[in-house]
Amino acid sequence: MRAPEPATNAEAELRAHVSRLRELRPGLHLHSEDGCDPRDQTAQAEIDAGLRLVVVLEGRIDVSYGLTRVALTHAGAGATAALVSVAERERFERRARSGVYSRRVSLGLTPAWLAQAGGGDGAAWPDLQRFMQEHLATRRWQLSPRAAVIAEQIVHPPGLAPLLQHMYLESHALELLGEALATVGNRDAVAPGAAAATGLLPREHQRLRELHAFLASGQADALSMDAIARHAGVNASTLQRQFRSVYGTTVFEFLRECRLQRARQALEREGITVGQAALLAGYTSAANFATAYRRRFGLAPKLARVRV
Numbered sequence: 501m502r503a504p505e506p507a508t509n510a511e512a513e514l515r516a517h518v519s520r521l522r523e524l525r526p527g528l529h530l531h532s533e534d535g536c537d538p539r540d541q542t543a544q545a546e547i548d549a550g551l552r553l554v555v556v557l558e559g560r561i562d563v564s565y566g567l568t569r570v571a572l573t574h575a576g577a578g579a580t581a582a583l584v585s586v587a588e589r590e591r592f593e594r595r596a597r598s599g600v601y602s603r604r605v606s607l608g609l610t611p612a613w614l615a616q617a618g619g620g621d622g623a624a625w626p627d628l629q630r631f632m633q634e635h636l637a638t639r640r641w642q643l644s645p646r647a648a649v650i651a652e653q654i655v656h657p658p659g660l661a662p663l664l665q666h667m668y669l670e671s672h673a674l675e676l677l678g679e680a681l682a683t684v685g686n687r688d689a690v691a692p693g694a695a696a697a698t699g700l701l702p703r704e705h706q707r708l709r710e711l712h713a714f715l716a717s718g719q720a721d722a723l724s725m726d727a728i729a730r731h732a733g734v735n736a737s738t739l740q741r742q743f744r745s746v747y748g749t750t751v752f753e754f755l756r757e758c759r760l761q762r763a764r765q766a767l768e769r770e771g772i773t774v775g776q777a778a779l780l781a782g783y784t785s786a787a788n789f790a791t792a793y794r795r796r797f798g799l800a801p802k803l804a805r806v807r808v
Contacts, residue, residue: 524670527613531606532655537596542798547592551609551632553680555581555643555651559602566590567716567758568636569749579643579651583680587635605651607673607680631684637709639683640746647679707732708746711739715751716758721782725751756782760796763789767804774801 522530527550547565554561556572557579563570565584572580611632618625631637643651650672657668711732714720720728728751729736743751763781766772772780778789793801 522666522669524666524673525613527610527616528670528673529608530654530669530673531608532604534603534655536599536601539596539598541596542593543596544591544593547586547590547608548610549586549588549590550611551614552584552586553581553605553607553609553677554584555579555605555647555676557603557605557648557651557655559604560600561602561604562595562597564591564593564595566636567754567761568638568712569747569754569757570638571747571749572640579648581641581643581647581680583639583683585632585634585637587633590636603655605654605676607677609677628681628684639680641683644679647676650676704742705746707734708742711743712747712754715755718758718762721755721759756792757796760793763793763801764797764804767801771805774805777801777805 524530552565554563554570554572556574558574560571560573565586568584570582570584572582574580614628614632631639654669654672654676657665657672659665660668711728714731715728720731723731725736725740729739732739734742740750743749743754747754749757759781763777766780767774767777774790775786777793778784778786781789781792783789783792790801793799793804797804
């Protein structure tokens with residue numbers, strides 16, 4: 501009888517990742533990590549509706565929920581966090597770079613868990629209801645010192661008996677969620693610490709959220725940077741600086757991402773040709789589009805095409 505083959509590095513990494521996933525309660529999931537990514541890779545998955553909380557205590561993490569990119573970096577000013585509303589089933593993606601270190605905590609909450617916890621009553625908490633109904637709405641802020649300590653304790657909990665450790669992690673996760681959900685107040689308000697982290701005023705954050713939605717809609721695909729800046733009511737250099745500070749990317753990088761995602765969806769769901777997808781993504785050359793597509797998604801566009 502042949503001995504089982506040793507697991508590949510990728511399989512070992514996957515097992516290590518899964519071992520850090522924990523269901524605290526039905527609908528409440530926790531993941532924590534402390535280490536360096538061993539290689540460049542992109543992980544993708546489909547995720548259900550709910551809220552996603554990401555906390556970076558040190559290092560950097562780069563993930564996307566649909567077209568919304570969440571790139572968080574600890575740059576000496578304290579732990580950073582983002583709360584994302586996923587109102588419908590969406591594609592999740594995490595981009596890893598070899599040797600990049602991060603110490604982080606992620607929490608996922610389903611609408612059912614929130615309802616059971618008392619957050620499903622729109623009359624009692626209308627701001628939360630509005631936030632949850634706005635697909636890919638995002639709150640970013642600098643974590644309070646107290647919450648940062650709690651997150652550190654989640655990453656490295658004490659050695660307790662399994663039941664006690666589960667209770668320890670659940671209580672800490674709930675306290676961390678308390679700060680996160682407290683950021684969902686006035687729709688136009690900036691989450692605690694966000695102004696200090698980005699130097700932007702609440703009205704500037706609101707303007708960027710509106711521009712983000714405008715860019716994602718496809719209406720700006722043919723516009724120049726100056727035209728986009730005029731639409732936003734600021735000059736081009738200010739817009740680029742503010743957009744990068746909030747979304748971690750440039751305006752045109754975000755537009756390119758949006759076009760590639762729309763092309764991918766059309767290939768997968770409508771079965772359009774690669775040439776048609778290239779035009780949809782803004783490329784006059786199908787070969788150049790195929791190169792960009794392969795670099796972005798890890799496969800040739802013809803392999804993603806659904807035959808209809």
